[in-house]
Amino acid sequence: MNKFIKEHGQVILWFIFLVFMIISLSMVFTHGIGYASIVFILSFVLLCPPIVKFIQRKTRLKKVVLGAVSALVMTLTMLMTNHFSDAKKEEQRKTFQEKKEERDKKIEEQSSADNDSEKKEQQVAPPPPPKKRIDEQDGEKNETVQIAQNKETQTQLQQPKKVIVRASKKNGYYYTPTHPSYNNIAAKNLLVFNSEEAAQKAGYRRAA
Structure with a gap:
């Protein structure tokens, strides 16, 4: 095991580092650039093999151990980031729902106000004239038109016919x-x- 770690420890560290780099980049689309930046910076600081090698020299710990500890820390960080991201999304959803309810309420109030205005206009509008009066007016109009047509006919009859x-x-x-x-x-x-x-x-x- 020690021999395997000694021979392939550097490769394992680079693999872990690249995995967390890819995860941090994908979080730009799922959690936003803010959370992705946090994961990217921590992954670079804690999992970059040259930095791990520098820390190993100072602490005398094995690189793989440091890498595993760093990976564990990054995993906890990502879990906390997901938690905060979900909380923020829930807050945004509640805010959107409240705004939607407020907008629907305003639309309903406006609709009620318009209906009240229409009812008032209908109450104020004068009643329609009696049907009998309308019939009398139509009869007078028809009589006037008939008289005008008769006059026009008489005038045409009185005029001499023009013949070649x-x-x-x-x-x-x-x-x-x-x-x-x-x-x-x-x-x-x-x-x-x-x-x-x-x-x-x-x-x-x-x-x-």
């Missing part, structure tokens, strides 16, 4: 579209008017 008439220079008559000779006027004698009145003003008479 054709007049003949040769005989002095004009022809409406319903006359048989409407399309039989020679081009050299043809005159076109927008209405019978215009043709009459020009001195033409309606063909029988």
